[in-house]
Amino acid sequence: MKMYQQLLTLPQKRRGFHIITTEVIHALPQISEFKTGILQVFIQHTSASLTINENADPTVRKDFEMYFNKVAPENDPEYQHDDEGPDDMPAHLKAAMLGSSVTIPIRNGRLALGTWQGIYLCEHRNYGGNRSLVITAWGEA
Amino acid sequence: MKMYQQLLTLPQKRRGFHIITTEVIHALPQISEFKTGILQVFIQHTSASLTINENADPTVRKDFEMYFNKVAPENDPEYQHDDEGPDDMPAHLKAAMLGSSVTIPIRNGRLALGTWQGIYLCEHRNYGGNRSLVITAWGEA
Amino acid sequence: MKMYQQLLTLPQKRRGFHIITTEVIHALPQISEFKTGILQVFIQHTSASLTINENADPTVRKDFEMYFNKVAPENDPEYQHDDEGPDDMPAHLKAAMLGSSVTIPIRNGRLALGTWQGIYLCEHRNYGGNRSLVITAWGEA
Numbered sequence: 001m002k003m004y005q006q007l008l009t010l011p012q013k014r015r016g017f018h019i020i021t022t023e024v025i026h027a028l029p030q031i032s033e034f035k036t037g038i039l040q041v042f043i044q045h046t047s048a049s050l051t052i053n054e055n056a057d058p059t060v061r062k063d064f065e066m067y068f069n070k071v072a073p074e075n076d077p078e079y080q081h082d083d084e085g086p087d088d089m090p091a092h093l094k095a096a097m098l099g100s101s102v103t104i105p106i107r108n109g110r111l112a113l114g115t116w117q118g119i120y121l122c123e124h125r126n127y128g129g130n131r132s133l134v135i136t137a138w139g140e141a
Numbered sequence: 142m143k144m145y146q147q148l149l150t151l152p153q154k155r156r157g158f159h160i161i162t163t164e165v166i167h168a169l170p171q172i173s174e175f176k177t178g179i180l181q182v183f184i185q186h187t188s189a190s191l192t193i194n195e196n197a198d199p200t201v202r203k204d205f206e207m208y209f210n211k212v213a214p215e216n217d218p219e220y221q222h223d224d225e226g227p228d229d230m231p232a233h234l235k236a237a238m239l240g241s242s243v244t245i246p247i248r249n250g251r252l253a254l255g256t257w258q259g260i261y262l263c264e265h266r267n268y269g270g271n272r273s274l275v276i277t278a279w280g281e282a
Numbered sequence: 283m284k285m286y287q288q289l290l291t292l293p294q295k296r297r298g299f300h301i302i303t304t305e306v307i308h309a310l311p312q313i314s315e316f317k318t319g320i321l322q323v324f325i326q327h328t329s330a331s332l333t334i335n336e337n338a339d340p341t342v343r344k345d346f347e348m349y350f351n352k353v354a355p356e357n358d359p360e361y362q363h364d365d366e367g368p369d370d371m372p373a374h375l376k377a378a379m380l381g382s383s384v385t386i387p388i389r390n391g392r393l394a395l396g397t398w399q400g401i402y403l404c405e406h407r408n409y410g411g412n413r414s415l416v417i418t419a420w421g422e423a
Contacts, residue, residue, distance in 0.1 A: 059221035102241070
């Protein structure tokens with residue numbers, strides 16, 4: 001078995017849900033070497049997150065943004081952590097619900113995603129800045 | 142270290158939460174070869190998900206179905222993605238909250254689940270059809 | 283590639299969110315051997331969970347407790363699973379939303395966490411007792 005690891009810095013994206021499957025694959029071309037393997041993508045932040053969901057109709061991503069804004073609203077008077085702006089504490093909560101990593105099997109040199117699956121970068125801040133990812137793949141050639 | 146990978150197609154299940162621990166173990170009998178290892182189960186869909194929860198009292202699974210239907214309700218007039226029926230957009234949201242994979246340690250040839258833990262297939266559609274899983278295990282004999 | 287695995291039992295903590303990064307690293311000192319690797323931490327329970335979030339301001343953890351108590355309230359009359367006390371079914375729901383494991387890259391002998399990231403043990407029961415974790419690391423020296 002072998003393992004490869006690569007850092008990937010994504011330039012600032014606007015608040016919302018963004019498909020990054022292509023950027024991830026390009027950052028670690030050694031994925032193609034694995035007959036059988038696993039890819040892990042990890043985000044080094046607590047106010048943005050990663051998930052897997054539909055890669056086709058863009059209204060799904062718009063509905064995600066609408067929905068999670070309802071589930072974790074801004075300006076809840078019960079928040080104690082409010083020094084960094086109204087979008088900060090909701091961002092932490094959304095990041096915890098969605099998760100800081102995705103783990104995807106590799107099969108015959110390709111990510112074994114379903115037809116409709118893509119990797120989402122979930123940007124929960126209004127101005128989140130660049131986002132740092134660590135991409136790791138391991139398996140057998 | 143070695144790695145094994147297997148596809149598993151589960152026949153259509155009714156909407157709700159279903160324990161699939163036995164099906165997963167039977168699909169990859171090489172789990173028993175690993176003294177120390179990891180099992181990953183990945184679902185290739187965006188309207189069904191995987192999680193780990195109580196394997197005993199079936200009312201837990203009924204409460205999960207009741208609860209997630211409240212948290213991600215059908216027919217929210219703010220959904221833009223509504224072409225595939227009222228159960229579709231809530232299914233995507235539930236799948237994102239629960240996740241597309243579970244990762245479980247292997248110890249002495251067995252999954253190191255706690256006494257009360259089982260793997261749940263979470264079917265969020267009314268008629269979701271067959272569901273395709275990719276099961277991967279790696280570790281040391 | 284090599285793999286190490288260790289059990290870690292944490293003494294009972296009070297209901298809420300607790301940073302356990304140091305305990306995890308101390309339990310598996312072989313993390314430092316890996317130039318490139320992955321750490322997985324798994325909790326063998328269905329009423330406590332693991333996530334990654336802010337390691338600095340303690341009000342973030344207080345807001346997490348306040349928030350998840352609202353999202354998964356006690357005493358919903360629709361819960362069928364209520365034999366083990368009002369904190370039990372909400373604990374299962376919170377555990378499913380937050381997850382039973384975290385997976386973190388290792389880089390140059392250290393966890394590749396972001397500056398503000400820590401590992402949270404999320405104790406969802408009032409008296410949850412000791413909690414058993416399985417810690418596994420694999421990678422290349």
